[in-house]
Amino acid sequence: MNPGSNRSGILLVDKPPGNTSHDVVARTRRLAGTRKVGHAGTLDPLATGLLVLGVNSSTRLLTYVVGLDKEYEAVIRLGASTTTDDSEGDVLEVAPAGAIGGLTDQRITDGLAALTGDVLQRPSSVSAIKVDGKRAYARVRGGETVVLDARAVTISSIDVLGGGPVSAADGSGAAAFWDVSVRVVCSSGTYIRAIARDLGDALGVGGHLTELRRTRIGPFGVAEAHTLETIDADRDLLAPAAVAALLFPTVPFDAAQAADLRNGKWVDLSDAARSGPAPLAAIDPAGLLIGLFEIRGGTARVLVNFPTDATTATETATATDGPAT
Structure with missing residues (x-):
């Protein structure tokens, strides 16, 4: 797009690891030549995968995308819990020697089955949920202890894709962790990190997320998304x-x-x-x-x-940025 372009539409971006959703929005604003870019749901810096971006007047469509069901692929590491329920946090507890040896595929499958359906899930303390006007993750980073109320979500399915014991680094051959690769289909508002945490708690060994990739939001799949290196904001814009x-x-x-x-x-x-x-x-x-x-x-x-041309291209789209999965 040319600088100051008024073209409107939706862009599908495959977010790389290490970038925040706001980083991707900022890059897209430059590529699209407009300040009015928003996204339909954040991804943590750890996560990769699909971001649905609205450009100019199509940011109005994002309201209807945010609440759609989502699909993720993730790796859960059993055997340790962390402050953030993922690998970016500090380790809180490590399972005692021999605890991982007591795990079986059936116990893990049963534990995941108990987490599916219409459930009450306690969001991760480093979520973007506001507590007394301040984001929960900001309070945690400031040294506060935050425990959020459980909320109703629907986890339609959790399918095990693979995994198994992970040997200790000391060369002893003993299993220190157990990694579980899963595919999750869930409602908006579900925290995949919380699934890792809750599975670890249920099995008595602790758990956290080590990999996360969003593969679908409603009808939009990551296979149709473009990387930041290859995206062309003019060519790849989906018409409203x-x-x-x-x-x-x-x-x-x-x-x-x-x-x-x-x-x-x-x-x-x-x-x-x-x-x-x-x-x-x-x-x-x-x-x-x-x-x-x-x-x-x-x-x-x-x-x-939806105007045919965005007449307010200099406006900044409101989009909440912060951990959301």
């Missing part, structure tokens, strides 16, 4: 109408209806068999996204409009 078609039922509008809807007017749809759950996506004759709407009493009523 194409994205809306993945998220909502679409309804075509003629030119007169499109003009009325863009001006915020109610459009009579009583003569057409058009129905569906809100929101619906309105598409104009040129194939452009007009906006999202609902139908009440045979009338289309605007929920949010």
Whole structure:
């Protein structure tokens, strides 16, 4: 894109390890030539994988992406707990000698099964959740002890992909840890680090996350994402109408209806068999996204409009940055 571009759309980025989500947003702002870039859910610096970014007016679509189900691949290390529930934290406890030898594939599978379904999960203390107006992770980094309330999440499945005992570094051949590779499908708001912590607690050996990769958010897969080194903000921008078609039922509008809807007017749809759950996506004759709407009493009523060009490209998109998995 040229500097100051008003083009709008969605970018899929494969975040590298070591970068924060804010780092990726900042890089994309430069590539896209606009300040108005936001993301639909953070990834920790440790994590890699899919970030869904909105550019210019398409940041409005991110509201509808944040709550979609997600899929992750992760490695859980059993045998030690840490302050952050992942490998970036300080070690709190190490399982006693011989404890890892008592683990079996069946015990691990059963432990993971107990963590699936509609569950109450206590978020990691280094999450981005606010406690009295301050992020939990900021309080922890400041030396405070933070214990967050459990919240309802849905963990649809946890599949074991592989793993096994990890020998001690002293050359004795004894198992010091047990690594478990898993694939997790879950609702928004689920903390994969908390799954590692809770599995370790249930097995009595402690646990933490050593690898995390987000592979899917709703209909968007990491296979379609681009790295920061290869992404072209002009070439790889997904059109708002194409994205809306993945998220909502679409309804075509003629030119007169499109003009009325863009001006915020109610459009009579009583003569057409058009129905569906809100929101619906309105598409104009040129194939452009007009906006999202609902139908009440045979009338289309605007929920949010999407201008064909972003007129507020200098605005900064609001996006929470901080550990979220």
